[in-house]
Amino acid sequence: MLHDLICELESDHSLEQPERLRERVDAMERLEDVLAHAQEADGTPLLRRARTLHEKLADVQHRLCEAIRQAIVLGGGRQALDGWATPCARPAPLGYDHLDALVSEVLCFDEPGATGSPATDMVFYQPTPARHVFDLLDRARLGREDILVDLGSGLGHVPMLTTIHCGARAIGVEYEDAYVRSARHSARALKLDRVDFLAQDAREADLSAGTLFYLYTPFGGGMLRDMLARLQQESRRRPIRIATLGPCTATVAGEPWLRAQGPVEADRISLFRACSS
Ligand SMILES: C[S@@+](CC[C@H](N)C(=O)[O-])C[C@H]1O[C@@H](n2cnc3c(N)ncnc32)[C@H](O)[C@@H]1O
Incomplete structure (x- = not known):
């Protein structure tokens, strides 16, 4: 009533x-x-x-x-979100909650309207739940020297939370211009000078700086295979890690040049380390 x-x-x-x-x-x-x-x-x-x-x-x-x-x-960095981004042994399965409401207001998401249907193999925008981003950041233990690259970064909260929470540099690569404009606007308003957003097809992006590549299944099929081949090439030059969420995890887990760090689960971000080849 x-x-x-x-x-x-x-x-x-x-x-x-x-x-x-x-x-x-x-x-x-x-x-x-x-x-x-x-x-x-x-x-x-x-x-x-x-x-x-x-x-x-x-x-x-x-x-x-x-x-x-x-x-x-x-410049409060990690302390600014302290109390909200508290680590837990196992985040609740996927789905949005009060932390997403907080993060979207803190980052002032200016969600653009419809962007049209994604091309074949590309996946539409859906943000990683905030508690899963913090779960990844707690497990990955990024230092200031690390560079996280979010391949298909949408409105950019993964790179922004990375730099706020860990002080690491972060780069978002996103195909949709409107999302990139929104992400840049949010980052500028918060004076985040260690985050960049590139309006690009991830397949053409310069991957040479990244130490941790994040994919919340931005694409599948041949596009995913091409990207994994490029990441394997990067792994021959320096140690890299890959974190995944969603259906692409199964494909990534099957790559013989990658070793899972911890359990590979359907409803949690999985972390892989490239083995030298
Ligand atoms: C499932 S969303 C993930 C967004 C963000 N990484 C997150 O975790 O919140 C996938 C994103 O990848 C983008 N995308 C799809 N194909 C892409 C490509 N070839 N290059 C760059 N971005 C792409 C989509 O526009 C979308 O924003």
Whole structure:
């Protein structure tokens, strides 16, 4: 019942505490659901209360994200996200949660509209859930000398979180110009000077700097095979690692020149090290 929900959320003042992120995002989603399906018959005063409550919680959320943004701009790096990016033994399977809501507001994603259907073998944009990005960063233990290259970087949160969380350099390569423009805008606003975004087909990108290449299945078929052949060539010049998520993991796991570091699982990022050949 709408009345019961509004009374329950109005009386829970703990939702205004910044650290109650999960509960606040959940409450906001419940209110958004109510407002999206509202009928006038539900009673205007009740809907007004739902809107007011949503605005109040959105304001708490906005102030929290602004404080984190300021900390990042001032060079707060890892500490800026401390408390939110806490490592856990095993992140929950894929799917988005309160951490994604926080990250997209902190990075100020300016999601462009439709970009048309991807070409054969290319995969449309879908972001890696934030907790899985932090899970990768905790396991990969990147140093400042490392360079993560996200092949098919979309709106760019993997490279940006890498540089904020680890201080490593990061490069995003993305085919869709509109995504690259948005990613550059987000990075500039946060004064992230160790991240670059290249508007390019990943198959033509200069791979010579990367030490860790990340693929959230940006493409499959022949395109993936070509990219793996290029990465194998890179591995003959220097030690590299590859991290994968999604269906491309099975193909990558079958490459004889790569060794998995840890278990290879369908719903978690897998990490591989190239063996010298
Ligand atoms: C599944 S999304 C992953 C986005 C991002 N890496 C992440 O994990 O959040 C795949 C991305 O790869 C991009 N992509 C597909 N084919 C590409 C290609 N040949 N070169 C560069 N980017 C490509 C798509 O536009 C899309 O943004």
